[in-house]
Amino acid sequence: MRVIHFSGLAILALVRSSVAAAVQSNESSFSADAARYRWAPGTVISYKGSPDFRQATERWDIYKPPTYSVAITPAVEADVATAVKLARQQKVPLLATGGRHGISTTLAKMQGGVAIDLSKLNSISIDKKAVTITVGPGVRFGDVYEPLYKAGFQIQTGTATCPGMIGVTLGGGIGRLDGLQGLVLDALVSARIVLANGTLLEVSKTSNPDLFWGVQGAGQNFGVVTSATYKVQPLYKGGIWTSVDLIVPIEKNLSYFKAVSGMLPMPADLTVQTTAVYNTTLKRTQLLSSLVYAGPKEAGLKAMAPILNLGPFPFQNVSTLALDKLNENAMFQANAAICVKQQIFDVYGFNLKTFDVPTMVSVVRKMSDFFDTQPAARKSALLLETWPNQAVMAVPDDATAYPWRDATTYGRGLIEEIRQIELRWDTPGDPVEAAANSLGRDVRAALAATSGYGNLTVYVNYAWGDESLESIYGAKKLPRLARLKAQYDPSNVFQFYHALPTSYP
Known part of the structure; x- marks a missing residue:
């Protein structure tokens, strides 16, 4: 398939019959309309089968993905506007992406449209x-x-x-x-x-x-x-951070969760990230704990003491890291594996206002049972991100559309704890999918029941796609959001990421 680089006489080449005959009729129509616009050198229009198309549409998560017929990679800001106009002229849906890390299944509603790949706008x-x-x-x-x-x-x-x-x-x-x-x-x-x-x-x-x-x-x-x-x-405290990685045996999960609960509200400079995973060597479930403190080692270890005192642990690693290297190296240096493209991530998110220890123990047990019965899904994990939220709460609730500043846990207390159930397997269409989705909804419902909200709430970037608008955006924010949608996008052009209505209720 052909790739079009808009520079010099390349625009004229779009309408040559020899080129038009080489592509499908819809591509020919799109190319003809595209040729009527003036594009900057370096802007690329590509079609299925070309390396440029693959590069412009390759995703991090391939579970329920969007699909495209054509991709536009603008080299300048003005060509983004031109790409939007062209898609509207062709009466085809469009989706603009930067990192392409969106996990919402609502993105799968985009089928056969125009991808606007923003990767070249990287200044x-x-x-x-x-x-x-x-x-x-x-x-x-x-x-x-x-x-x-x-x-x-x-x-x-x-x-x-x-x-x-x-x-x-x-x-x-x-x-x-x-x-x-x-x-x-x-x-x-x-x-x-x-x-x-x-x-x-x-x-x-x-x-x-x-x-x-x-x-x-x-x-x-x-x-x-x-x-x-x-x-x-x-830079806070000179940009020096303390990172401690722990493996917590499943036998200690009750005492571990009690320790985390007892630390709430978390100090502003301390975070706790907990992941329930399957250890393929030991053939059992275990907890991975990442404790990160903004500051030097001595103060950091003191702040982490309620958890560290539960030791000894099968594995414990203490690192002092510069801030620019923190995310690459914290949490067992998992970043490299996490950032591999073209993986299946079936994610169920939820927020917590309260940290209910019995619920934590129960859902880890559910994950363990799932691992035992579903070997194909042993890359799955229950992720609990326990972040302090003092600065989040300091911003007035009505200052932005973001709805969950009052979360004492996004799965936690006077902290912000984002919880998500990350279900993974290797092959699209694997029979484990049904069991994984059943577990995801079950665990999410159990956590929502003791979340302190009275129902399910979820951070929009972690939402699966089956949640209510109120669960994602908050009932208090929705009337104003709907008015903005009606004013700025009444035709619902931008409809594929947890779409807002144009009126509410």
Whole structure:
């Protein structure tokens, strides 16, 4: 299949009969319409079967993925707007992606449309005087660590290096700096966004502030963000962090969860990440615990004492890490394996306001039983991210569209604990899928029942796709979000990521 690079006389070549005859009729029609626009050198339009198409559409998660007939990879911001206009002209659906780490099954509703691949818009600019960083939608978290660290700054991010920074921001952005700096979206100063009609807007607290409010928590519903500017902070305690990895035997899970519960609310500079996994060598379930402290070793170990005192552990590793290397090396250096593309991730997320120890013990037992009966799914895990949320809670609830600032746990107490059940197997269509989905819903329901919310709530970036709008966006936020949807995207062009209605209730 052919790939079109828009430079020089290449546009004229689009309409040559010899080329048109080499592609399917829908490609020929798309190419003819594409040729009527002026594209920047370096912008690429590609079709199925070409290396450029694969590169423009390859995903991290291949469970219930979107599919495309054509991909557009803009080299400049203006071509994003042109791509949106072209898709609208062709009356085909579109989906713009940066890191392509979205796990929602609602993305599978996109079938045979236009992929707008934002990977080439990967500029990074640090303004030391303004104390800001401006990034394009092709920038991943891992791209900003080193330049910020060298400049003496830090910014809140997720825990993996590979997700797109802007994409995560639009849903909130949780991570190890929640207690000290808040959500990633709390650092957002302004953004540039292409609307459904191709208009480019600047949004901030002073420019289109209503849309800026909606972008901060439900941004995938309103347009394509082509750049974002964030406030950064000086390195905390010189950018030195303490990381401790522990293997906790299943026999200690009750005492372990009691220790975590007793530490809540978590200190602002301490985080606990717990993962229930299957050990293929020992042939049994175990807990992996990642304790991370913003500061030097002596203070860090003191803060972690309630858990460390449960030892000895079969494995314990203590590291002192610079912030720019933290996410690559914490949590058993799992980042490299996590960031491998083209894997199956069937994720059920949930938030907790309370940390109920009996429920934790029960769901780990359910995971253990699942591992025993479903060998094909032994790469699955129950992930509990226990982040402090002092800085998250310091932002007024009505300041952004993000709905769960009051979570004393996203699965926890006066912390923010994001829980997710990550179900994995190797082959699409494997019979284990039905059992995995049954377990995911069962565990999610059990945790929601003791979450302190009275029902299921979920961080939008972890939502599976079967949750209610209220569970994702919060009933209090939905009326305003629906009005914004009706104003900025009444035709529901941006409909594939937990779509908002244009009226509510």
